[in-house]
Amino acid sequence: MPNLPVSLPEWLTLLETRHSKEIDMGLERVASVKDRLRLQFHCPVIMVAGTNGKGSTCAMLESILMQAGYRVGLYSKPHFLDFNERARINGENVSDAALIKAFTAVEQARETTSLTYFEFTTLAICQLLSEAPLDVVILEVGLGGRLDAVNVIDADVSVVTSIDIDHTDYLGDTREKIGFEKAGIFRPGRAAICGDPLPPQSLIDHANTIGADLWLFGRDFNYSGDKQQWNYGGRSQRRNSLGYPSLRGANQLLNAAAVLAALEVLRIELPVGAQEVRTGLAMIDLPGRFQVMPGRPSVVLDVAHNPHAAATLSQNLDNMGFHAYTYAVFGSMLDKDIDGVISHLKGKIDHWYVTGLPLPRAATALQLQQKLLDAGVLADPEKTIQTFDSPEQAYAQAMNQAGENDRIVVFGSFLTVAGVMRARRSALH
Template sequence: MTNLPATLADWLAVLETRHSKEIDMGLDRVAAVKNKLAIHYDCPVIMVAGTNGKGSTCAMLEAVLMQAGYRVGLYSKPHFLDFNERARINGEMVKDDVFISTFNAVEEARGDISLTYFEFTTLAICKLLADARLDVVILEVGLGGRLDAVNVIDADVSIVTSIDIDHIDYLGDTREKIGFEKAGIFRPGKAAICGDPLPPQSLIDHANAIGADLWLFGRDFNYNGDKQQWNFAGRSQRRNSLGYPSLRGANQLLNASAVLAALEALKLELPVGAQEVRTGLVMVDLPGRFQVMPGRPTVVLDVAHNPHAAATLAQNLDNMGFHAYTYAVFGSMLDKDIDGVIAQLKDKVDHWYITALPLPRAAPIEVLKDKLIAAGVLADTEKTVTGFDTPEQAYAAAISKAGENDRIVVFGSFLTVAGVMPARRSALH
C-alpha cells in the first residue's frame, strides 16, 4: 500500500474490507509475517483460551500482577466502544499513534500475504507488546486455540477456562472436538492449566501426548469457601482468607483459581504476595460480565452469547433477589445457538425487547421473534416480545417502561452490550 492511512479509524476501515473471509483458519500466513516482524518476548507469556471466562481470567491476572508491581501487557477482545481497549499496558489503553506506527510495520512486513482483520490486528498488538519492555504479557485467544492467530506465540503458561459448544462451524459440534482445539495452545514442558471441572478427555490426551505439564482443577488445584471468604490450594502453595473477586457471578471462583494456579506455576519468575492477590482480586474491573449498574431500575450488562454463559447468567439473576418484572434487551449473531440461550433464560424474563445488530451475520428481528415463539414465550399472556432496529432503541424503550423495582438485562452479544453503553453513558451525564 503506497499511501498508508493517517488515522487509526482509517486503518481499521481498510482492514475491515480487505480480506475476503472474516475468519480464515490456519497459522501459516500469520507465522510468516510474525517471523518477518521478529516478534519475540523477553518475559513470561500467559495465554488464555476457553468458551467462557477468558475476559474475566485475563482481567484478574492483570489486576493481581499490577498490584505486585509488574509492568503488564494485555491483549483482549473484542472491544466495546474503542478499538484501543484491545491493548493495554499497565491498565492504560494503547494510544492511536502507537497503533498506527505498528500497523504500518505489519503492512510493510506482510508484502503480498493476505491477512484478515483479526490476524493483522493480532500481529500488530503482539508486536507492540513485544516492543514495550514488559515484565509479563497476557494474551486472550479469540476463537478456539489451535488455529487462532494468537497461537503463533509460544506461551509459558496456558489456561483453558471452560469448554462448551460454540462456534460449531469452525471448532466442531462436541465438547471433545472443541477441547482438542482449545488444547492447541498447550506447549511441551510448560504449565497447561484447565479450569473446567469436567475437562474433555481430548484435552487431557493432547496435553499428555505433547508432554505439557497439565494442571487439572480438583486434582492439582482447588478452592473452598464460605459466604465471607475463600481459600485456594495448589500443588505446593495455599492462599487463605481471600476476599471474593469484585467480578460478580457463579463461575468467578473457578476463574480465580485458574489464575492462582498460573501464578503458582510462575512463582519463581513472577513472585506475588498474599496481600497483592487479595487486593488485585477485589479491585478487578471488567465491563459487560454480569455488570450490575448503579441506580434504579437495576440494569445488568452481560455479554452471554451461548447456552453455557446463559445458564450462568440465569443462575446469577436468581441470586439477585426480588424484582417485580424483568425486561431483556436481546440481540444475537445468527451462527449462535439462539434456541439454547433462550431455553436458559425464558423463565427469567417477562418482556423481551429484541434488536437487530450492525453486522451482516446478526440474527434478524424476525428470526429472534420466531425462536421466542417456538420456545413458548408468548404462551403466557403476561409476556411480550417487541422488536427494535438498534440496541439503543430497545434499551430506551425498556427504560421508559421499567419501574424502579424492575430490572433490565442486556445480553446476547458484545454488540448488544456495546450498543447500550453509549445510551447509559449519556443518561448519566
C-alpha cells in the same frame, strides 16, 4: 510506504474491507509475517483460551500482577466502544499513535501476504506489546485455540477456562472436538492449566501426547470456602482467607483458582504476595460481565451469548433479590445456539425487547421473535415480545417502560451490550 492511512479509524476501515473472509483458519500466513517482524517476547507470556471466562481470567491476572508492582501488557477482545480497549499497558488503553505505528510495521512486513482483520490486528498488538518495557504479557485467544492467530506465540503458561459448545462451524459440534481445539495452545514441557472441572478426554490426551505439564482442577489445584472467604490449594502453594473476586457470578472461583495456578507456576519469575492477591481480586474492573449499573431501574449488562454463559446469567439474576418485572434487551449472532440461551432465561424475563445488530451474520429481530414463540414464551399471557432495529432503540423503550423497582437485562452478543453502552455514554454527554 505511500498512501497508508493516517488515522486509526481509516486503518480499521481498510482492514475490515481488505480480506475476503472474516475468519480464515490456519496459521501459516500469520506465522510468516510474525517471522518477518522478528516478533518475540522477552518476558513471561500467559495465554488464555476457553468458551467462557477468558475475559474474567485475563482481568484477574492483570489486576493481581499490577498490584504486585509488575508492568503488565494485556491483549483482549472484542472491544465495546473503542478499538484501543484491545491493548492495555498497566491498565491503560494504548494510544492511537502506538497502534498506528504497529499497524505500519505489520503492513511493511506483510509484503504480499493476505491477512484478515483479526490476524493483522493480533500481530500489530503483539508487536506493540513486545516492544514495550513489560514484566509479563497476557494474551486472550479469540476463537478456539489451535488455529487462532494468537497461537503463533509460544506461551510460558497456557490456561483453558471452560469448554462448551460454541462456534460449531469452525470448532466442531461436541465438547471433545472443541476441547482438542482449545488444547492447541498447550506447549511441550510447559504448564497447561485447565479450569474446567469436567475436561474433555481429548484435551487431556493432547496435553499428554505433546508432553505438556497438565494441571487439572480437582487434581493439581482446587478451592474451598464459605460465604465469607475462600482458600486456594495447588501443588506446592496454599493461599488462605481470600476475599471473593469483585466480579459477580457463580463461575468466578473456578476462574480465580486457575489464575492462582498460573501464578503458582510463575512464582519464581513473578512472585506475588497474599495481600496482593486479595487486593487484586477486589479491584477487577471488567465491563459487560454481569455488570450492574448504578441507579434505578437496575440495569445489568452481560455478554452471555451461549447456553453455558446464559445458565450462569440466570443463576446470577436469581441472586439479585426481588424485582417486580424484568425486561430483556437481546440480540445475537445467527450461528449461536439461540434456543439453548432462551431455554435458560425464558422463566426469568417478563418482557422481551429483541433487536437486530449491525453485522450480516446477526439474527434479525424477527428471527429472534420466532425463536421465542417456538420456545413457548407467549404461552404466559403476562409476557410480551417486541422487535427493534437496534439495541439503542430497544434499550430506550425498556427505560421508558420500566419502573424503578424493575430491572433491565441487556445480554447476548458483544454488539448488543456495546450498543447500550454507547447509548448510555451519549446520554451522559
